[in-house]
Amino acid sequence: MARHIIAVGLLAATLAACGGVRSIGGDPVKTSLPQTLKSQPGTNPVAVCYVGGDPKAADIVSAVQEICKEPGSTVSFHSNDLVFNDCPLMKKRRAVYYCTAPAITPSGAAPARPRKGPPKAGPLQFPQY
Secondary structure, eight states: HHHHHHHHHHHHHHHHEEEEHHHHHHHHHEOOOOOOOOOOTTTEEEEEEOOOSSSOOHHHHHEEEHHHHHTTTTEEEEEEOOOOSSGGGOEEEEEEEEOOOOOOOSSSOOOOOOOOOOOOOOOOOOOOO
């Protein structure tokens, strides 16, 4: 019985430590790009170091959007890696995203979204019983 209590205690401590790693590592930070990265026309690649988890998590995507050169850029996930990168020990994972600048119209402003008006309504029709 004591072994079971110790095992459950160790499991709980391990899970608590895994959740604490994210708070110790902090927010994602900018790092160098992989040497084998192929550029895509019209995009700006950005790499960030982060603590384990999903590389497409909201906090990582928002950090990448802040790093992108053009405000309002859209970001798309490219790849992630764990080995042989310049990330610090507590943030050993690296994610690479492409920043795509918003389209510019000849007038110099971003294109406006089409406005949706209220639906066109006809005369009210009631079912006949």
